[in-house]
Amino acid sequence: MSTTPTESSGLSAYRRREQSITLSPLDEQLGGAETTDELLTLNFGPHHPATHGVLRLLVTLQGEIVRDVKPVIGYVHTGIEKTAEDKAYWKVIPIVERMDYLAYYFNAMAYVGAVEKLVEVEVPKRAQYLRVIHLELNRIASHLIWLGTSALDLGASSIFLYCLRERELILDLFEMSSGARMHTRYFQVGGVIEDIPSGFEPKLREFLKIMPKRADEYGAILNSNEILLQRLRGTCPLDADTLLSLGVSGPLLRAAGNPWDLRKADPYSSYDDFQFKIPVGTIGDNYDRFAVRLAEIYESVKIIEQALDGLPEGPHITEDRKVALPPRHELATSMEALIHHFKLVTEGFRVPPGEVYNPIESPRGELACYVRSDGSSKPARVHMRDPSFVNLQALSHMVEGSYIADMIATIAMLDPILGGIDR
Amino acid sequence: MEIKRERLSPGGKAPGLSTDLRVRSLNASQLLHGNAIEGPNQPAHLEGTELERYVEERMLTTTLDQAVAWARSNSFFPLAFGLACCAMEQFHAAGPRMDIARFGFEAFRASPRQADLIILAGRVSIKMAPIIRRLYDQMLEPKWAISMGACCSSMGVFNNYALVPADKFMPIDVHVPGCPPRPEALMHGVLKLRKMVQDDPDMGWRERYDARGTEEIVPGA
Amino acid sequence: MPDATGLELLAHELGDTVLETVYFRERATLVIDPPTIRGTLAHLRGRGYTFLASVHGVDHYPEEPRLSVVYELLDMNRVDRVTVKLRVPTDAPVVQSVTADTPEGAGWPTANHQEREVYDMFGVVFEGHPDLRRILLPEDYEGHPQRRDFPIGGEPVIFTLDEANWLESRA
Numbered sequence: 001m002s003t004t005p006t007e008s009s010g011l012s013a014y015r016r017r018e019q020s021i022t023l024s025p026l027d028e029q030l031g032g033a034e035t036t037d038e039l040l041t042l043n044f045g046p047h048h049p050a051t052h053g054v055l056r057l058l059v060t061l062q063g064e065i066v067r068d069v070k071p072v073i074g075y076v077h078t079g080i081e082k083t084a085e086d087k088a089y090w091k092v093i094p095i096v097e098r099m100d101y102l103a104y105y106f107n108a109m110a111y112v113g114a115v116e117k118l119v120e121v122e123v124p125k126r127a128q129y130l131r132v133i134h135l136e137l138n139r140i141a142s143h144l145i146w147l148g149t150s151a152l153d154l155g156a157s158s159i160f161l162y163c164l165r166e167r168e169l170i171l172d173l174f175e176m177s178s179g180a181r182m183h184t185r186y187f188q189v190g191g192v193i194e195d196i197p198s199g200f201e202p203k204l205r206e207f208l209k210i211m212p213k214r215a216d217e218y219g220a221i222l223n224s225n226e227i228l229l230q231r232l233r234g235t236c237p238l239d240a241d242t243l244l245s246l247g248v249s250g251p252l253l254r255a256a257g258n259p260w261d262l263r264k265a266d267p268y269s270s271y272d273d274f275q276f277k278i279p280v281g282t283i284g285d286n287y288d289r290f291a292v293r294l295a296e297i298y299e300s301v302k303i304i305e306q307a308l309d310g311l312p313e314g315p316h317i318t319e320d321r322k323v324a325l326p327p328r329h330e331l332a333t334s335m336e337a338l339i340h341h342f343k344l345v346t347e348g349f350r351v352p353p354g355e356v357y358n359p360i361e362s363p364r365g366e367l368a369c370y371v372r373s374d375g376s377s378k379p380a381r382v383h384m385r386d387p388s389f390v391n392l393q394a395l396s397h398m399v400e401g402s403y404i405a406d407m408i409a410t411i412a413m414l415d416p417i418l419g420g421i422d423r
Numbered sequence: 424m425e426i427k428r429e430r431l432s433p434g435g436k437a438p439g440l441s442t443d444l445r446v447r448s449l450n451a452s453q454l455l456h457g458n459a460i461e462g463p464n465q466p467a468h469l470e471g472t473e474l475e476r477y478v479e480e481r482m483l484t485t486t487l488d489q490a491v492a493w494a495r496s497n498s499f500f501p502l503a504f505g506l507a508c509c510a511m512e513q514f515h516a517a518g519p520r521m522d523i524a525r526f527g528f529e530a531f532r533a534s535p536r537q538a539d540l541i542i543l544a545g546r547v548s549i550k551m552a553p554i555i556r557r558l559y560d561q562m563l564e565p566k567w568a569i570s571m572g573a574c575c576s577s578m579g580v581f582n583n584y585a586l587v588p589a590d591k592f593m594p595i596d597v598h599v600p601g602c603p604p605r606p607e608a609l610m611h612g613v614l615k616l617r618k619m620v621q622d623d624p625d626m627g628w629r630e631r632y633d634a635r636g637t638e639e640i641v642p643g644a
Numbered sequence: 645m646p647d648a649t650g651l652e653l654l655a656h657e658l659g660d661t662v663l664e665t666v667y668f669r670e671r672a673t674l675v676i677d678p679p680t681i682r683g684t685l686a687h688l689r690g691r692g693y694t695f696l697a698s699v700h701g702v703d704h705y706p707e708e709p710r711l712s713v714v715y716e717l718l719d720m721n722r723v724d725r726v727t728v729k730l731r732v733p734t735d736a737p738v739v740q741s742v743t744a745d746t747p748e749g750a751g752w753p754t755a756n757h758q759e760r761e762v763y764d765m766f767g768v769v770f771e772g773h774p775d776l777r778r779i780l781l782p783e784d785y786e787g788h789p790q791r792r793d794f795p796i797g798g799e800p801v802i803f804t805l806d807e808a809n810w811l812e813s814r815a
Contacts, residue, residue, distance in 0.1 A: 046554055049503055049533035053510075054551060074780040075551040076507050078574075079585035079797075081765075082789055086796055095580060101508035117669050145511065164518030171515075182508060182603055244720075247696055247754025265723050354668050357716055357727065359697065370714070372702055380792075385698040385716070393757050419507050422548070422780055550782045577799070584789055584797030585781075 039067060046075045052149065052411060053418030064403050069396045077422040084382040088348030089115055092382060094185045096369070099384055100420035101182070102145055105131075105138040106362040107384065108187040110369035113268060114358035115189045118351050118373055121323050126314040127191030128270040129307045133204070134177070134186060135269075136300040136307075140211065141170045142363040143293050143300075147218065150290070150412035154228055159218060166214055169207050176200050189349075190324040191317030204308060208301055215297045222290075229287070232413070235406040236398040237285035246397065247390040250365025252414065255292045256284030262361035274306045286406075289413040296363075323349050348377040357385075364388050364415055386420035489621075495539075495565065496620035499613070502538035502558070503531040506545025509572040512603040513544045521606035528613065535561040540616075542609075543589050546574035552587045559593045567620070569612055570595040573602045648672075654691070654726070658684060673727040681730055682740055685715065686749025693717035693726055696742075699758035701766040705792035709733040711766050715742075732768060734791075741770035765790035 011019070044057040054075035060068040080099050084092040096111045097104040109131065116123060123131075148163035171181040177196050178184035186192055222228055240256040253260055259280045263271045279295035281288030317324045325344055326337040343349075351373040359368035365387030372381040391414060398414075399407040505513055517523045517531070532538040535558045547555060559568065568589075573579035575589040576598040589595055596619065599612035651672040655662040661680040666673040676684050685696070695718040702712045715728040732739060741759055745751040759770045760779040767788035770776055778785060787794055 046551065047504060047535075047558060054506060074778075074782070075548055075554070076546060077548045077550060077585050077780040078507075078546050078581050079583040079789065080581070082585075082794075082796060083581050083583050085792075098508060098580065101511060120669070145514070148514075160514075161519050164515060165520070168515065168518065168520045181605065182511065244695055245753050247752075260720055265720075355673070355702075355714075356669055357671065357698070357725070359725075366697060368698060368716070370698070370700060370716075381702045383698075383700045383702075385700065389757060389761075390754055393754065549785075577801075582796075582798035582801070584795070586798075588799060 038062075052416055053421075055411075055416060055418055055421075059404070059407070061404070066399045066402055066404060066407050069399055069407070071392055071395060073392070073418070073421050075422065076418050078419075080423045081382055081384070085379060088377050089351060089379060090189060090344075090348055092379060093188065094183060096382065096384060097183045097185060098419065099423055100362065100364070100367070100386060100388070100417050102142040102417055103138055103362045103364070103367070103420075104183050105134050105187060106360060106367050107369075108185070109135060109269070110358055110360050110362075110367050110384065111371070111382065112187045112189050113360065114356045114369045114371040115351065117356045117358060118354055118371060119189065119323055119349070121190050121318050121320050123191050123269070124315045124318060125270065125312045126195075127316050127318075129311050130192050130196065130316065131187060131269050132271065132274070132307045133304050133311075134174070134192075136303045137170050137173060139300045139363045140297050141167050143297050144170075146293060146363075146415045150415075151222065151228075153408055153412045154231055156222060156225055156228055159221065162214070162218065166211065173200065173204055173207065176203065188317060188324065190320065191315070193317070195316040201308060204304070208305055208308075211301050212298055215294065215301075219294055231405065231409050232287040232290055233285065234283075235286045236402050236410040237283050238394060238398045239284060242397060243284070243394060246394045248365065248394050250362070250387055250391070251292045251296065252284075252289060252365065252391055252394065254278065255281035255288035257282060262359060262366060266359070268360060271303075273310065274303045276300075276303050276306075286409050286413045293363075293415075350375065350377050351379075359385070362387055364417065364420070365391060367420075384420075384423060386423065388416045388418075388420045389423075392416055392421060492621050496617040497527050499528050499540040499567070499617070500530050500532050500538045501528055501540045501542050502535055502562070503533050504541060504544065504558070506543070506547065506551070507574070509544035509574075509603040512606055512609060513542060513571065516606035516609045518606070521610060523610065523613070526610075526614070526617070535559075536563065538562055539566045540569065540613075541566070542569045542571050542613075543575045543595075544571045546572075546579060546581065547587050547589055548585055549587055552592050555589075556592050567596045567616055568593060569597045569599060569609075569616060571599045571601075571609055571612070572604055573600055576600060651726075654688075657691075658687060671725065671727065673729055675729045675731070678730040678732055678739055681715075681728070682742055682746055682748040684728060685717070685742055685752065688717055688726065688728070689749065692719040692721060693724070695720055696752045696754050697725075699742075699755045699762065701762040701768055701790065703766060703790060703792045704731070711737050711768055711791075713739055713762060713768060734767075737766070737768045739768055739770055741773035741776075743770075743773055746772065764788070767791070 040061045042059045042061055044059060046054040046056045056072040056075065058070040058072060059066055078098070080095055084095050087095060093108055093111060097108050099107050144163040144167045148160035151157065151159035174184055175181050177200055178186040178194065186194075238256060240253060240258040243253050243256055244258070249260060257280060259278050261278045262268070264278060276299045279292045279299065281292050321337065321340045326334070326341055330337040331341055353373055353375040355370065355372040357368055357370045359366050361367070366385070367387055368385040370381070370383040370385065371379055374380040395410065395414060398410050402410075515521060517529060523529055528540075535541070539562060541559060541562065543555065559566070570576045570589045574581065574586065576595075577588050578586050579602060597612045597616045599609055601608050604612075648667045651665050651667055651674070654672075655665045655674060658674070658676070661676045661684055662674050663677055664675040666675065674684070696715060697718045698714070698716040700714055702714060704710050704712060709731040711734060712729055712731040717726050717728065718724070730739065741755070742752050743755045743759060756774070757779060759773055760776060762768050763770060763776055764778045764780050765788060777783065781789070
């Protein structure tokens with residue numbers, strides 16, 4: 001610190017000391033010695049307030065700039081795949097539902113679709129439409145939580161409560177159709193477990209009327225929040241080719257410009273009956289990821305409307321009694337129905353040996369289920385290809401060279417669900 | 424190995440201690456006049472002035488303790504800690520419909536040093552268990568723990584190599600069953616804990632669980 | 645999905661590396677010789693299958709060779725999927741990693757975490773992987789849980805009000 005001669009002794013000792021301090025850059029103060037930047041490795045421990053689950057990041061920093069990110073996962077590893085080998089095919093459905101805990105219908109859909117392929121059972125049209133309605137409702141619910149928690153991370157904390165308000169309406173609908181708010185085991189092999197009750201349709205229509213308006217509100221609030229825009233615009237872009245080589249799919253890939261969506265490319269469960277658009281971004285920065293997901297909410301509302309309008313009459317589960325439980329009223333009259341019911345509930349149905357890989361489009365990307373059966377009533381291998389597990393590899397490529405604050409925004413926009421990552 | 428079962432009086436109160444001050448003062452006067460009283464927390468044999476002083480002390484401290492317990496129970500600071508699916512229902516408990524802020528518990532703290540209630544929401548994996556224990560140790564006394572959901576209370580849906588029931592590595596006060604428990608169920612559990620804290624002013628978990636022999640292992644010491 | 649004839653054409657192109665072709669439920673699978681995995685994937689990439697969707701392991705206990713690694717490839721332009729499978733025995737579970745770039749072809753970075761998971765769960769060692777360590781289980785965990793002979797573990801279920809009896813029966 002260089003000292004300057006003080007003026008007259010009218011100043012106190014404190015003031016004299018204050019005047020003697022010069023603010024100069026570090027190099028000069030050290031007498032021009034070379035200062036090197038050290039790399040600092042910081043541990044974003046598994047418990048941190050950015051509420052994306054228990055993800056641990058080892059961040060190597062140079063000043064405020066992120067040079068490398070190594071995610072350490074496994075803190076919610078539940079052994080779902082191992083447990084699924086121990087249970088009958090229909091008992092695996094609740095196990096597998098709890099994997100990606102925001103998109104529970106999607107987990108069930110991937111698994112149930114794989115088993116249906118193996119067993120070669122056909123799903124009736126009404127069941128397919130009901131499945132689409134519930135899947136798209138779940139997609140909206142998942143995007144609402146994503147929006148709420150991401151806005152919370154980025155500082156716009158009131159959106160969290162608004163999103164939860166909408167989500168309560170959706171969970172009310174789930175409770176109406178299946179009895180549970182989350183993890184409803186509503187999808188079964190061959191269809192859905194129960195038809196929708198009589199009050200479901202008017203309540204759903206009411207919800208569909210207000211949801212686009214609410215989504216407009218959220219868009220308006222967030223798009224006029226200058227801090228949010230600054231944090232999201234132009235931060236951490238990644239081009240589509242790198243994303244493809246990293247195996248990333250879903251809204252992240254669509255934000256980068258590649259319109260790959262399994263609902264359009266390889267339709268399953270009557271998705272080709274519906275007209276909807278795929279929102280696609282341009283640069284693939286955080287703002288595009290945010291905008292793509294927000295736009296997907298509107299498209300999901302459209303799909304549900306079309307499904308509800310065109311809901312055909314018919315059975316809600318396949319009539320094949322070897323796979324699906326017979327309706328209760330038959331149990332009193334038919335002996336075969338009773339025997340089948342007993343066998344299905346105690347042992348479960350047998351599946352011919354073979355392997356099947358069934359991909360669907362979940363809110364995070366390509367969710368697929370690989371089922372291998374060896375001819376018995378329990379699966380020999382159930383593997384869920386979770387999109388967040390693969391998308392997480394893109395994190396280090398995205399945040400390299402940006403600031404920590406941008407990393408937080410990127411993790412929020414990545415939408416990782418640790419239950420799916422760790423299974 | 425013998426398992427001792429102690430029946431708690433309805434409302435979860437510890438035996439021998441009732442809430443009504445008048446009833447408690449009756450017990451005290453019985454003590455003063457030498458009538459025997461059943462219960463584990465009563466003194467064996469005190470006479471005269473010793474006895475009077477003992478009883479006066481107890482009456483005062485219990486009143487003060489009661490007031491402090493009332494204040495503490497109405498202002499839990501939960502730790503913002505969600506592991507898996509139960510965390511989603513925990514959000515809903517803090518959401519607009521089932522509002523946890525009505526009871527004063529909306530201040531979710533990010534740091535364990537500032538929290539006094541840990542709500543274990545979700546499945547506890549073997550990799551996560553030591554970390555949760557460290558979080559619990561970092562919390563300051565008095566602290567309580569709620570195990571939310573079936574996975575951390577028992578093994579839940581998954582009875583396999585990867586999970587640990589929370590009772591194995593930390594003391595839990597309230598187990599909330601459900602998979603996931605509805606926000607109303609979580610509120611029921613939290614309010615039950617609030618009643619427990621109001622009725623039984625033993626603050627530290629070592630007193631509650633009679634774990635006086637346990638030691639803290641301080642690394643490096 | 646390449647139909648049955650398309651699958652046979654692919655197999656013909658790859659020649660000796662293909663041990664078996666399976667066409668099941670309209671899905672094509674090529675079972676190949678383990679040392680040739682890099683070349684096979686590179687060839688398939690040249691044929692348009694540029695997206696590696698999934699790398700996962702299967703334990704075929706009790707058939708030998710027990711462990712197999714399954715690669716799911718996707719051709720986005722023609723919406724085509726093909727599966728590549730290879731089988732390795734438990735006593736020599738070594739497979740060449742496809743993550744990094746090699747002289748045989750460009751790497752598939754998406755296989756990074758997925759190969760680590762197969763190593764973690766099955767014990768298949770991937771040669772040439774940049775960072776092969778356990779990903780889902782603690783670093784010092786012993787055993788490979790997803791193998792069929794690994795016990796499922798878990799806690800015994802004790803029913804309340806019956807605890808004393810249960811302990812007596814164990815003692």
